[in-house]
Amino acid sequence: MEDKFETNNENNNENEYEEFCYICRRPESVAGKLIRLQPNLCVCPDCMQRTLDSFSKGMNGMPPFSDMMFFPQDGNPTQNGNQKQENPESGDQQDEKAKNGFHNIAGGFPNIQFLNLGEFGMPETPRVKKKKVKKKQVEPVLDIHSIPAPHKIKASLDEYVVGQDQAKKIISVAVYNHYKRIMSKVEEDGVEIEKSNMLMLGPTGSGKTYLVRTLARLLDVPLAITDATALTEAGYVGDDIESVVSKLLAAADNDVEKAEHGIIFIDEIDKIAKKKNSHQRDVSGESVQQGMLKLLEGAEVEVPIGATSKNSFAPMTTVDTSNILFICGGAFPDLEEIVRERLNKSASIGFVSNLKDQYADDENILQQVKTEDIRKFGMIPEFIGRLPVICVLDALSEDMLVRILSEPRNAIIKQYQKLLQLDEVNLQFEEDALYAIARKAKEEKVGARALRSVLEEYMLDIMYEIPKDDNIGTVTITADYIENHGMPRIEMRSVPQLEDKKS
Incomplete structure (x- = not known):
């Protein structure tokens, strides 16, 4: 009985662990069925395929195997793994050559044999403990009747966020209309509802990020919060523009259909404004705005699963951003001065003149912001046009x-x-x-x-x-x-x- 009990415990311990790929380090539950090359060596199909492709194309300036010439001990060159001999050898002659170091393996690479890696002291089979995945209840796809009304969303936000009533109204209506748009179908009248992305402005500490984080807790929808400061133009050090979609896919548990109905909040959007009087290439400013145009309007982009960079050895999937709601937020420092300058351009002489310092002490001057002020700050017109809803938060009194x-x-x-x-x-x-x-x-x-x-x-x-x-x-x-x-x-x-x- 004791032996049987110990055997059951060993089996249970073995089931708690799983092997992972020796190259990309992904466990079997993520990479798929592993290929066992040696008793202590496993490789996933993706890494195996990349390895075979690299050998077929040649590596480090070497020609591929199909073009390589081999010179065995008898001096007769071989190509493509086939020895050029007029007279075929008998079985005894091949055995004798094998003793002298000539091995014709699988159609034949001369003087080449597969080594037993176990003889070199390979480590034990790498294993990681399996993650206990909670079984989620199968829920129906988004239902228009299950989406809370705007006044209910605002009432929930009121419990956590003080003030900012206008901003909470705009966000509540935007989220509600976003999911109504997803559930609606193009009927015979041909009316198709377009999404309205949002630009959120406000002084630092006014609650922009906190408002969206609170919304993420209250709504059962995939929501990703990321910063624009790490985004750079493709080919430069930093995160790719598509990495914002990768974070949303990770928030949706790698469910593409669920991620395509999510919300992305891009914070610090003012940090990608155009650099003024710069003669160098702006890899984290205007070029990032141009790269984000297709994401905001809607496009199919390829993003890695379980990684944030395209350079990682991870499978790729296609995500359609047409139904993803983008909310961009930023403090936009010195934008108040641009608004004051525009307001003070009115007549300064005569009976209708205005005092130049009448807006000097106005803390909520951003409430009068217009598109031309944001463009003068450094945002390109094409980027502003894809964010039609402008939400301004009040300064905290x-x-x-x-x-x-x-x-x-x-x-x-x-x-x-x-x-x-x-x-x-x-x-x-x-x-x-x-x-x-x-x-x-x-x-x-x-x-x-x-x-x-x-x-x-x-x-x-x-x-x-x-x-x-x-x-x-x-x-x-x-x-x-x-x-x-x-x-x-x-x-x-x-x-x-x-x-x-x-x-």
Whole structure:
């Protein structure tokens, strides 16, 4: 019984592992059935085919095997693996030549024999542990009735994102119409709905990326978020333009049909603007915009499966981008100056003249942006034309920063309160303290990202000192503490609570 039990355990352990290709290192579940060349050497069909193709075409300047001449020991040249002899040899003569080192193998390469690689101490068969794949329930293809209405999408976004009502409306309608377009069919009237890609503008820290990340969690659709900073023109170091589609394919579990109905968010799109007064080749600017034109409008592109570069040894597949919604976002620094310059071109003399500094303090000047301003910034007209929907996010005011601190489901204050609850300490903030934090964060001019940096500065001593004393029950952050005029208010636990804790 013990031997049988040990045998079953060994079989179970063997089933948990799988072999992988010795060249491309892909496991059998990805590369397909492996070809076993030696007991300890396996190669996938793709690598085997590439190896045979390289030998047939010749490598490193060598002619292919079909053109090579071989000179065996008897001095008679051979070509194409066939020895040129007028008189065929008998079996005894071939055996005698084989003893002298002449081997006619599989139609015959003279003086060549296959070596037993196991004699050279080859390592054991490479194996990796199998990934436990959860069986997913088979769900129907996209149904128009299962797509939430725009007001429901916005209501879900309101739980996580404060303000930006206009931007949330535009995104909700764009996603809803995108999937209605996919489900609709061209009827007899011949009306075909075209997709409307989106360009999202806004100052840094206003919530562009966070808004799309939240949308990715709420919607059960494949969504890929990538940066445009790593994209370069084809043939240069960096990611190919098609790599954005590869990330979407990976987010869809390599399901091409599911990926073709997904959403791609390209962040930092302003970084690929045309370089001004540059006499060098712009491999990461205008050329990237031109390469993205076919992706935005819709085209069939070849992308690798399970890799981000075409140079990798991975199988390729074709993805149609006609039904993929593209959302491009960027901070577009100095675009405000371009908008102000255009607005100040109006009459400066006479009764209808405008003050030149009337837009100097307008934080939401980007709300008046036009296509000509974006083109002057460095985006080519063909690229702007494929992003017809322009969504501008508002700059965060002091009141919005206070709401961001406390209202969202994943608010920063709630995160610190949960951290101190693990130490059985109640953390509270006075309303004046919240406004003091918001004022300090607004002075840094980096948007909502400054809130955490300000809180980390003032919470450091509290998080360090509280674990020293088990009697602390409540900590209240005051405005005087934030303005460096006092200390936080600390309340101790009552005596019955201490006795309960000791018991």
